[in-house]
Amino acid sequence: MFTPYDTIVATLMSAILIVLVALFMALVLYTSLHRVKLNREKKRYEKAEEEVQPLIYEYLEDKLTENEFSNHLITAQHVITAFRTLNLLIDNMRGEEQARLRQLLAIQKFHRYFSSRLNSNHPTDVAQACRYFAQKNIANISILVELKRLQEHPYNVLNYSATLALINSPDEKVRDEAFNAFLERKENASMAVNDIVFKYCGKHENSNTAAAILGVAIQNPNVPVNTASSLIKIIPELGFFQLRDVLLESLDEGHANDDQGIYRATLIEVLNELNDPGTKKYIMANNLWESPYTLVRLAVARWALNQYEPELDGLLEILSQDQDLEVRINAQKALYKSEKAERIARGLPEDLQTEWEEIKRSGAADVGFL
DSSP, X not given: OOOHHHXXXXXXXXXXXXXXXXXXXXXXXXXXXXXXXXXXXXXXXXXXXXXXXXXXXXXXXXXSOHHHHHHTOOSHHHHHHHHXXXXXXXXXXXXXXXXXXXXXXXXXXXXXXXXXXXXXXXXXXXXXXXXXXHTSOOOOHHHHHXXXXXXXXXXXXXXXXXXXXXXXXXXXHHHHHHHXXXXXXXXXXXXXXXXXXXXXXXXXSOHHHHHHHHHHHHTOTTSOHHHHHHHXXXXXXXXXXXXXXXXXXXXXXXOTTOSSSHHHHHHHHHHHHTTOTTXXXXXXXXXXXXXXXXXXXXXXXXXXXXXXXXXXXXXXXXXXXXXXXXXXXXHHHHHTTSTTHHHHHHTSOGGGHHHHHHHHHHTTSSOTTO
16 A cells, blocks of 8 residues: 555646646647747848848949938848948959949938947847947947947957958047957957958058057056967967067067967077077077977977077087977987988987887988887
């Protein structure tokens, strides 16, 4: 027979089961409704795209005025689809056609819609609004205030999007403040840094001015190490060769917050790429081949391999016995160029002789260990 306790337990189990089934059914219903909603939204955008795209080409062919184009933007889907299409075309067109498409972005329906979205609770809407203002020369004070506020947003994508908009300002002071605020942010992806730097430098007619600002940022202790390293890597691509002295000075001083050697390792790599003859002075003065950071020792070994001269034999002998395999191999490949290679190699520990034999066998080319 069931005791009163068994009855209570059975009742509770039944109640729990009913609740779980109800929750499951509610989840299924919600998922189905959400899918229906998404499909409807997708169809609305597809319909808006079919209606808007021909209008843009009619405008380019002078068959439609700006006001007439604006009158066709009836729904939010029309506005968003028109902006997305214009944004894509502006990036892929040049000359008069590009200039005319930019004029379309100035119509009030775009401005009103995206201004209202800067305060949206949906990050996607806010990011899209920032992208709109990135295509304009912002002069509106209230918009600038909102974008500066968004630069402090915890979401990286919103911080990045707001910065893109601000560095497109016609006001140099606004651009500089936005650029520096972005660089001092703690968590910036390297791709975002690259994009911001290229766009920011492109706004300066005088490359020396842009280079000088970048040089200050590289040495700014408030700029995180990873961001500073990203800036250093961009220099050769930007062609800012006037920053060689800044790079050498930075190599000498290091970065106060670098606890992994990333900063100095990146400097050595870039200076090696630039074949700067002054690099050796600062490597030797700071005994960087004895750095506690593997990244730095590896950068020194690679630099020595590229810039070999007999004076480097001493540090290469030390690096050829490094605890890190890649450091050792690069150092031994550099030593292969030395007239004293065999004598130095005989001093290597017995367990490293195999590596040296492989270096000799390959002629210091591709080594099987790596």
